[in-house]
Amino acid sequence: xxxxxxxxxxxxxxxxxxxxxxxxxxxxxxxxxxxxxxxxxxxxxxxxxxxxxxxxxxxxxxxxxxxxxxxxxxxxxxxxxxxxxxxxxxxxxxxxxxxxxxxxxxxxxxxxxxxxxxxxxx
Numbered sequence: 174x175x176x177x178x179x180x181x182x183x184x185x186x187x188x189x190x191x192x193x194x195x196x197x198x199x200x201x202x203x204x205x206x207x208x209x210x211x212x213x214x215x216x217x218x219x220x221x222x223x224x225x226x227x228x229x230x231x232x233x234x235x236x237x238x239x240x241x242x243x244x245x246x247x248x249x250x251x252x253x254x255x256x257x258x259x260x261x262x263x264x265x266x267x268x269x270x271x272x273x274x275x276x277x278x279x280x281x282x283x284x285x286x287x288x289x290x291x292x293x294x295x
Contacts, residue, residue: 188231188242197243201230201288202270209234215241220289222279228289245288256283256292266293 191197197207197215207215213236220230226247233240248256252269256276259266268274268285269292276283282291 188240191241191243194243198245201243204272207232209236209239209241211237211239213237220287222282222284222289222291226291228285228291230288245290248290248292253292260293268292 191210200207209215211234213234215232215234218231218233218240220228222228228245228247230243230245231240232243248269255269256266266276266283268276268287268290270290271285271287274285274287276292277286278295281295283293283295284291
């Protein structure tokens with residue numbers, strides 16, 4: 174018998190949500206260390222884009238090996254416009270939320286590899 178679920182979906186399904194996600198998002202955007210609820214720090218295991226344009230970051234606690242899911246909200250109109258303006262000027266578009274992070278192309282979308290958020294069509 175084969176399992177129809179992929180390994181990535183099982184990691185996402187097993188991850189717990191975080192209660193103070195806004196504070197953690199702010200730290201994550203700044204590139205700071207993320208404190209873990211049971212102690213220690215959280216390290217990034219996977220960043221994945223979602224179908225609605227948002228992203229999710231799977232994190233693992235260094236002290237307890239518990240896995241957490243940090244949901245990243247989708248891009249605002251202002252952020253998408255900023256990316257389109259950069260593209261119109263001929264510049265390489267950067268993530269509006271991360272410092273000096275260039276957007277990458279994934280299929281027909283431009284997204285941030287650090288947060289998984291889709292900002293524009295390529």
